Amino acid sequence: MTISKIRPIRSYVLRQGRLTKYQLKGIKLLSPIYTIPFGNNVLEWENIFKSEKKRIIEIGFGMGHTTAEIAKIIRNSNFIAIDVHSPGVGNLLNIIKEKDIKNLRIIQHDAVEVLEKMVLDESLDAVHIFFPDPWHKKRHNKRRLVQQPFLELISRKLKKGGYIHIATDWDDYANWIIKLFEKNLIYKPRNSDFSKKPSYRPITKYENRGVNLGHQVWDMIFVKS
Numbered sequence: 001m002t003i004s005k006i007r008p009i010r011s012y013v014l015r016q017g018r019l020t021k022y023q024l025k026g027i028k029l030l031s032p033i034y035t036i037p038f039g040n041n042v043l044e045w046e047n048i049f050k051s052e053k054k055r056i057i058e059i060g061f062g063m064g065h066t067t068a069e070i071a072k073i074i075r076n077s078n079f080i081a082i083d084v085h086s087p088g089v090g091n092l093l094n095i096i097k098e099k100d101i102k103n104l105r106i107i108q109h110d111a112v113e114v115l116e117k118m119v120l121d122e123s124l125d126a127v128h129i130f131f132p133d134p135w136h137k138k139r140h141n142k143r144r145l146v147q148q149p150f151l152e153l154i155s156r157k158l159k160k161g162g163y164i165h166i167a168t169d170w171d172d173y174a175n176w177i178i179k180l181f182e183k184n185l186i187y188k189p190r191n192s193d194f195s196k197k198p199s200y201r202p203i204t205k206y207e208n209r210g211v212n213l214g215h216q217v218w219d220m221i222f223v224k225s
Contacts, residue, residue, distance in 0.1 A: 053103065057126075064091050067092060068095045092106060121157060125158075134168065165201075189223075
């Protein structure tokens, strides 16, 4: 009897859409320079960036504008941004080149697999996740990225004192996330005011749309103790 491998539940659906000429040009010309291939090789940050700085991973960067701005603001850190969608990857590659951002690289792959196979335990200073898909229908909640196993995985990868910062404008998802953190005693909230946006995070186009619809924006920062 053949036993088929069960495919894990993904937190995303690949709806690539059509690449613009600008995005396609970025992928063709700049991927060899600014992207890191997925594989079983552990990330060697000092060799990738030619510098020793704090290490931050961002998961799911959309079109990359916010990611690029944060990398410019937090210059004492090196960033690896992870996403699966080609239009955003192409767009961010062009931004990195045009703005000469030296502390930012991209991996186009599933973030959970990247963390599992390419990131050493206790090697990260921070993980950023801004406006992940809330999968707001109850039957789809199982697709949400932030689940207890995911938080446990990140806790292994963070250094002591490292933090995870999650932003969302979906109240139900925010409460879901807070409850998960409360069950995981290794994390402590940096502060109790989840409505205060850190100065390093620019306001995104997605965020502005949510605010205009009357949504509250939550910035939840939890530190590994």
